[in-house]
Amino acid sequence: MAGIELVKLEKHYVVEGKTIPVLTGINLQIPEERITVILGKSGCGKTTLLRLAGGLEDPDGGSIHYGLSQRTAFVFQEPRLMPWLDVTGNICFGLKRQEIHRDEIHSIIHTVGLDGFEKAYPSQLSGGMQQRTAIARALAYHPSFIMMDEPFAALDYFTREQMQRELLRVWKSQKASILFVTHSIDEALLLGHKIVIIEKGVVKTEFELPKAGDFRNLLDDKFIMLKREIIENLNVAV
Ligand SMILES: Nc1ncnc2c1ncn2[C@@H]1O[C@H](COP(=O)(O)OP(=O)(O)OP(=O)(O)O)[C@@H](O)[C@H]1O
Ligand SMILES: [Mg+2]
Structure with a gap:
């Protein structure tokens, strides 16, 4: 088995004696040498999923299976320098x-x-x-695996686009496996080989994107259609 496989993964937090279920049965294959994007609304458990997949926290249920020896690097929502x-x-x-x-x-x-x-x-x-x-x-x-939690959220539009291009370049030259969390649909469409939508603690939908690696033109009909489908899946008003 290559990459990381999450099987019936569960995680809850207890706050002031009350149990808050966050992940309630995540089944997901995170393939090697691909960019897997986790997309979902704020608070849906994206960071929690990334921390579990990266081994920073233990799940309360289910299991995580790792492929070959992994050297994992993290980029968090804040720089932590x-x-x-x-x-x-x-x-x-x-x-x-x-x-x-x-x-x-x-x-x-x-x-x-x-x-x-x-x-x-x-x-x-x-x-x-x-x-x-x-x-x-x-x-x-x-790293052989890079876990990135909204790494470009603090950057302005131009720097963000430049970093997205750089990330694709790095991916192409090093063929690292990347787990990338975002709540930007456009960013997911630009970078993802697999886009995973998380809702109510489970994987709601997975989209596979055929052509990998090049900077994509999001104004292409096929990406506009995919964006519409993702928006419908996320239940956001347009
Ligand atoms: N250490 C913790 N203790 C208690 N509750 C937590 C903890 N970490 C996360 N949570 C709760 O778990 C839920 C999911 O949090 P998480 O940070 O994974 O969401 P997220 O999808 O990354 O959100 P965002 O897009 O805003 O970063 C939230 O309801 C949050 O309050
Ligand atoms: Mg988060």
């Missing part, structure tokens, strides 16, 4: 000395558009720049 380390220090955080190659770190810094800020500390960066540092840290780790 070390305030006492500069940009380079944060990117290299978690790497062993022999894993740090200066040229590669330079090229990653260039990829995320932080040239000239190598020695800046998180407090000297904008929110978007901090998030780009977090993305660079994930890339420098050479």
